[in-house]
Amino acid sequence: xxxxxxxxxxxxxxxxxxxxxxxxxxxxxxxxxxxxxxxxxxxxxxxxxxxxxxxxxxxxxxxxxxxxxxxxxxxxxxxxxxxxxxxxxxxxxxxxxxxxxxxxxxxxxxxxxxxxxxxxxxxxxxxxxxxxxxxxxxxxxxxxxxxxxxxxxxxxxxxxxxx
Amino acid sequence: xxxxxxxxxxxxxxxxxxxxxxxxxxxxxxxxxxxxxxxxxxxxxxxxxxxxxxxxxxxxxxxxxxxxxxxxxxxxxxxxxxxxxxxxxxxxxxxxxxxxxxxxxxxxxxxxxxxxxxxxxxxxxxxxxxxxxxxxxxxxxxxxxxxxxxxxxxxxxxxxxxxxxxxxxxxxxxxxxxxxxxxxxxxxxxxxxxxxxxxxxxxxxxxxxxxxxxxxxxxxxxxxxxxxxxxxxxxxxxxxxxxxxxxxxxxxxxxxxxxxxxxxxxxxxxxxxxxxxxxxxxxxxxxxxxx
Numbered sequence: 089x090x091x092x093x094x095x096x097x098x099x100x101x102x103x104x105x106x107x108x109x110x111x112x113x114x115x116x117x118x119x120x121x122x123x124x125x126x127x128x129x130x131x132x133x134x135x136x137x138x139x140x141x142x143x144x145x146x147x148x149x150x151x152x153x154x155x156x157x158x159x160x161x162x163x164x165x166x167x168x169x170x171x172x173x174x175x176x177x178x179x180x181x182x183x184x185x186x187x188x189x190x191x192x193x194x195x196x197x198x199x200x201x202x203x204x205x206x207x208x209x210x211x212x213x214x215x216x217x218x219x220x221x222x223x224x225x226x227x228x229x230x231x232x233x234x235x236x237x238x239x240x241x242x243x244x245x246x247x248x249x250x251x
Numbered sequence: 252x253x254x255x256x257x258x259x260x261x262x263x264x265x266x267x268x269x270x271x272x273x274x275x276x277x278x279x280x281x282x283x284x285x286x287x288x289x290x291x292x293x294x295x296x297x298x299x300x301x302x303x304x305x306x307x308x309x310x311x312x313x314x315x316x317x318x319x320x321x322x323x324x325x326x327x328x329x330x331x332x333x334x335x336x337x338x339x340x341x342x343x344x345x346x347x348x349x350x351x352x353x354x355x356x357x358x359x360x361x362x363x364x365x366x367x368x369x370x371x372x373x374x375x376x377x378x379x380x381x382x383x384x385x386x387x388x389x390x391x392x393x394x395x396x397x398x399x400x401x402x403x404x405x406x407x408x409x410x411x412x413x414x415x416x417x418x419x420x421x422x423x424x425x426x427x428x429x430x431x432x433x434x435x436x437x438x439x440x441x442x443x444x445x446x447x448x449x450x451x452x453x454x455x456x457x458x459x460x461x462x463x464x465x466x467x468x469x470x471x472x473x474x475x476x477x478x479x480x481x482x483x484x485x486x487x488x489x490x491x492x493x494x495x496x497x498x499x500x501x502x503x504x505x506x507x508x509x510x511x512x513x514x515x516x517x518x519x520x521x522x523x524x525x526x527x528x529x530x531x532x533x534x535x536x537x538x539x540x541x542x
């Protein structure tokens with residue numbers, strides 16, 4: 089293939105409209121980080137195992153390294169940059185800070201979205217359900233215990249919080 | 252870890268998909284959930300020249316109950332199987348198995364058709380389709396055919412589908428009255444590939460003996476195997492712990508596992524027996540609760 093195909097993408101990210109022309113092979117994760125400079129989404133394994141690149145696509149968590157940017161055309165994406173509102177951390181972020189739900193922070197953006205979806209679908213999860221909900225996100229600091237604590241602590245505040 | 256370049260085609264109907272497949276025959280791959288294909292492209296194990304993106308095909312996103320069958324459109328997300336009240340009500344084994352497919356984040360995206368076509372020998376949907384004799388509808392330009400799951404899954408990661416064909420639907424028989432199921436999976440951690448998985452469905456007649464017994468195991472061969480000898484040992488008999496021990500004892504002789512880094516041949520043989528035994532118990536206690 090001599091010339092690489094490029095296509096237009098029109099996507100709404102954290103409430104802001106973006107229009108770009110990208111190569112069809114560009115991953116959504118690289119589109120967010122490299123094309124748009126939204127580096128809050130982290131890229132770990134690039135084959136859908138680690139969960140670091142998890143974002144919300146039309147209200148559902150997805151691995152952004154397993155979706156092409158062109159597939160997000162017309163979609164609504166939320167990244168970690170979109171969680172805090174008006175300088176106030178999201179209740180889940182607040183709980184992660186309060187309960188030491190992160191050490192190095194690499195897995196945190198993905199963890200937040202997995203936990204967010206879990207609490208949306210199941211507002212009062214058991215410890216086991218929390219562990220299953222974040223089972224697709226790997227933390228190399230082995231901080232799972234505190235992450236579970238943080239998610240549990242955030243649960244009662246989610247109903248009151250934004251989103 | 253970046254995928255190679257490809258031509259991207261977004262289709263809006265099954266018709267358009269079939270035309271594109273026929274036009275790019277051999278060069279094109281269907282892009283559905285992408286949870287197996289995109290990792291393979293990122294590793295450059297797959298380098299299709301053309302991707303036909305079927306994600307916009309809402310017409311293949313459905314769960315329908317009709318004439319004793321649960322019809323599922325190929326583009327239905329795996330997450331739907333887990334959450335749909337129709338699936339839970341009419342084919343609860345399918346809903347239970349779906350929870351073992353990867354993680355919520357991959358099930359949100361992964362599709363039913365994609366998992367079947369990919370044909371991973373330890374995939375939960377492949378196992379359930381084999382156990383229940385699911386019927387698979389495959390279309391190509393100008394024609395359509397229906398194939399039984401047992402014939403569709405040919406060999407390791409090999410399915411009976413041509414370059415210009417498109418899997419559009421899979422149909423599972425609705426769980427019979429007075430039936431119970433069990434689904435057990437052995438894996439290192441939840442969401443990981445199964446080392447061994449067992450699925451069973453037991454049905455009793457009005458006199459209390461088994462009128463039908465189905466047992467299938469994955470992780471013990473190039474595709475899931477129905478354990479006919481073990482199932483035959485139950486039909487016409489009444490359920491009891493001893494009877495289940497006897498049936499499960501036949502499992503090791505009926506499987507042909509190979510050793511790999513996740514389990515030796517002997518271990519898989521033994522675990523197949525253990526997990527069938529546990530799944531039989533699950534099915535049996537479910538039936539007793541329902542009676």
